[in-house]
Amino acid sequence: DIQMTQSPSSLSASVRDRVTITCRASQSIRRYLNWYQQKPGKAPKLLIYGTSSLQGGVPSRFAGSGSGTDFTLTISSLQPEDFATYFCQQSDSSPYTFGQGTKLEIK
Amino acid sequence: QVQLQESGPGLVKTSQTLSLTCTVSGGSINSGNHYWSWIRQPAGKGLEWIGRVHSSGTTNYNPSLKSRLTISVDTSKNQFSLNLRSVTATDTALYYCARDTLNILTGYYTDTWGQGTLVAVSS
Numbered sequence: 097d098i099q100m101t102q103s104p105s106s107l108s109a110s111v112r113d114r115v116t117i118t119c120r121a122s123q124s125i126r127r128y129l130n131w132y133q134q135k136p137g138k139a140p141k142l143l144i145y146g147t148s149s150l151q152g153g154v155p156s157r158f159a160g161s162g163s164g165t166d167f168t169l170t171i172s173s174l175q176p177e178d179f180a181t182y183f184c185q186q187s188d189s190s191p192y193t194f195g196q197g198t199k200l201e202i203k
Numbered sequence: 204q205v206q207l208q209e210s211g212p213g214l215v216k217t218s219q220t221l222s223l224t225c226t227v228s229g230g231s232i233n234s235g236n237h238y239w240s241w242i243r244q245p246a247g248k249g250l251e252w253i254g255r256v257h258s259s260g261t262t263n264y265n266p267s268l269k270s271r272l273t274i275s276v277d278t279s280k281n282q283f284s285l286n287l288r289s290v291t292a293t294d295t296a297l298y299y300c301a302r303d304t305l306n307i308l309t310g311y312y313t314d315t316w317g318q319g320t321l322v323a324v325s326s
Contacts, residue, residue: 097266128310132250139299139316140250146309183250187311191265194250 098122098186102195108203113174117198119167119184128188129167131160135180143182144169205230207300207317217326221287225300225317232281233258238303239283240313241274243296251296255303256283290324297321
């Protein structure tokens with residue numbers, strides 16, 4: 097199985113901050129990397145697929161980059177509604193494993 | 204707009220079979236570029252990919268669960284199902300059904316999720 101490791105596990109930031117979350121795969125997953133946002137009591141929501149493609153309706157302050165084993169999710173200017181937990185997932189090969197999550201909290 | 208709804212018992216006894224159904228509405232399960240998935244999340248923890256099924260019946264399973272797992276599809280009812288045998292307390296989790304979409308350039312991604320159903324395993 098491909099292991100996905102996110103860092104940091106938690107992060108405190110302020111509104112209008114720029115934040116970056118990293119996801120590392122245990123082997124190359126080319127660009128088959130998706131990002132999800134989950135708020136308490138809710139199902140995850142797709143933000144970005146294929147490393148950098150923004151899902152419809154997702155604000156442009158979210159951006160993804162990377163390839164191979166190293167990927168990043170960047171939020172350019174944090175808004176109050178962005179405080180949530182973020183998960184990466186590889187879709188290169190089954191089982192389609194997730195990272196352990198990054199909890200983004202208000203400073 | 205496609206919506207997914209999980210249904211099934213909220214409590215299952217240890218060593219018994221956990222059975223859940225996901226009903227797809229607002230669209231057909233018979234779509235060539237979609238797989239239909241199960242994902243679970245223990246309380247306060249991360250997401251675990253369980254497996255998925257295509258309308259053709261093709262399945263992919265997580266090897267860690269494969270010996271106990273069956274995922275099937277009923278296209279006539281627009282439903283797909285999860286059966287997990289010989290459950291233990293470690294199978295207690297929030298279970299989500301979801302839709303995976305294939306983009307030729309970017310691969311699969313899970314773009315639609317059910318609300319989730321909590322299943323507890325207890326003796």
